[in-house]
Amino acid sequence: MQIEFKSLKLQNFKSHQDLTVNFGERTVITGDNAKGKSTIPEAITWLLYGTDTLGSKLDPSPITYEADETMVSLLMDIDGTELLLGRELKKGKAKYYINEVPSKATDFNEMLGQYFNKSMFLSLFNPNYFFTLKWTEQREMILQYVSAPSNKEVFKELPEAQAKKLAELLKKHSLDDLEKIHRTNKNKLDKQYIAAQSRTKTLKEQLENNAPKVPLESLQAELSVLTKQRDEIEKVTDVAGDTNSRINIINSKIESLTIQIERGREQHAKVKNTQIEQNCYACGQELTEEAKAEALKSVDANAKAIARNVNPMIKERKALREELATLEYIDVSEQLEKARKLQEQINPIEQEINKYKHFEAMKEQLEEAQQAEKQILVSLNESIFIIDSIKDFRAKEAELQAKKVQDLFETLSINLFEELKNGEIKATFEIEMDGKGYSKLSLSESIRAGLELREVLSQQSNINVPVFVDNAESITKFKEPTGQLIMARVVAEQELKIVGDK
Structure with missing residues (x-):
């Protein structure tokens, strides 16, 4: 115009x-x-x-x-x-x-x-x-x-890795949104990475401080000898224990049966000595001979019933006494003391062996922590790379736009x-x-x-x-x-x- x-x-x-x-x-x-x-x-x-x-x-x-x-x-x-x-x-x-x-x-x-x-x-x-x-x-x-440089124009000026990464990401998000996403991610991962490094360092120190000093093979060999000796003693004490336990059980049963038998005999004697009443307790008249005979018959029946209950107990007590006569109490206090001392030797060895198990578990934890740290670092570096790429993109975009204006x-x-x-x-x-x-x-x-x-x-x-x-x-x-x-x-x-x- x-x-x-x-x-x-x-x-x-x-x-x-x-x-x-x-x-x-x-x-x-x-x-x-x-x-x-x-x-x-x-x-x-x-x-x-x-x-x-x-x-x-x-x-x-x-x-x-x-x-x-x-x-x-x-x-x-x-x-x-x-x-x-x-x-x-x-x-x-x-x-x-x-x-x-x-x-x-x-x-x-x-x-x-x-x-x-x-x-x-x-x-x-x-x-x-x-x-x-x-x-x-x-x-x-x-x-x-002056038109702003297109993404393709800027990509041509960027290193291939940056251009390829941004071209892929810009299909889903704008440059501003990408920067917000990865700056937020970076801030979060910075803290996670510091925590992961701290955990890895702590586990390494614990691993070094808890490393077993005695070779596992030596501990296992020594443990094998001691446990074998202890097991041999325990076989003897186990047998003795069974015998002594049987003796105690028999004695207890004999004692219980004796009490029941004596109680039965007392009841039998009492029944036998029962006096037949001559007169009826209700009317006071003298009982007939027939009634007296029935009363005697009843007393005899009661005595026989008691005898039937007591006799099996007498037979059982006799059998137990016969079995008891075949058993002999075994004193295993000396063997138990030996077993106790052997166990005292075994305990620290087993603790040392358990240290190996704990040590292996800690090694696994350390490996997991190192892997987690590595994964966080990979993700962190990815966000840093994208942030730097965006920064370089904007710098190159500004440079190209400035050139268009300058021209x-x-x-x-x-x-x-x-x-x-x-x-x-x-x-x-x-x-x-x-x-x-x-x-x-x-x-x-x-x-x-x-x-x-x-x-x-x-x-x-x-x-x-x-x-x-x-x-x-x-x-x-x-x-x-x-x-x-x-x-x-x-x-x-x-x-x-x-x-x-x-």
Whole structure:
């Protein structure tokens, strides 16, 4: 889009009561200080946006005289079509005109927005305006014309292992999500790895401190001899124990039977000695002979019943006494003492052998701990590799994007990123000329820098608007921008003079 200024009319605008400026391809405004040179471009930005050329609010009120109203109109040519815009301020109230037709502010602003936004116009019109923006806005304005490097472009610049790993992972997750996943994983595994190392170290120390000192074969040989001797003694004591136990059981049974037999005999004698009553206990009459015979018969039956119970016990006691006569009590106290002493020798040997079992179990635990430590380390290294790959990806992506941006400029250097102490890449934006940041440039250098940047914005946006260069006397040589050029120069003791080349 080609935009040219044809003419500008100012009525009661700051120091100008009535001024008409006819623009040419190159318009030079000269005069001494305070003659209203800078007021001319300010009238244009006030008309369009109500600001000065740096985007700050502007009061257009007359300075050295009084007037009821202020009027600015600008005739422009936009791609061959003329457009006349006007803004009037009367008693604090603004009025807008499009081709002399009164318009609402919203319609006026909407019409401007169809051609360009405020920041773009001011950046193209005033080379100093761009540098008043926040660095984030500057960065955004430049990057909108440079496509970010594709993943494939970045992968080509990365080592094969990193490119292959990220290409696979990016099928499921974004780069930001991958970084969150593996940073979280790394933090978790860092703690697990420290704990695993500590456990492995502890088990190694325990293994060293509990290592058996006597060879297992020697212990087993000695144990075999001692257990054999003990077992031989236990065979004897076991047999003796059975015999002695049988003797004790028989004696106990004989004693129990004797008591029962004596009790039975006493009962039998008592029954035998029972006196038959001669008279009935109920009526007192003398019993008949028949009744007396029945009573004797009953007593005899009771005595025989008792004898039948006692006789088997007598026979059993006799048999037990006969068996007891065949048994002899064996004294094994000496053998038991020998067995006890042998066991005292066996116990420490078995403890030493058990140490071998415990030692083997600890070795297994150590192997498991070492394997767990190794697995954690593998997973940890995997996350570290991915995090580093992402870091390298972003660094290479930044490098490629910076190169694309840098290719737009001839003399300026553009810093889009900075590397932090931890190696991460942080977005930034700084323009340098000859190794110096914009804030450290001289006036002439800052003008040249602004003109080059303005030219890049114009080419990339395909918008060409007139450019205003203030303090042009401070710059002796520069590459003129495309489109109309408006320059203001200080000439001592000279009134305002405007010359527009056709």
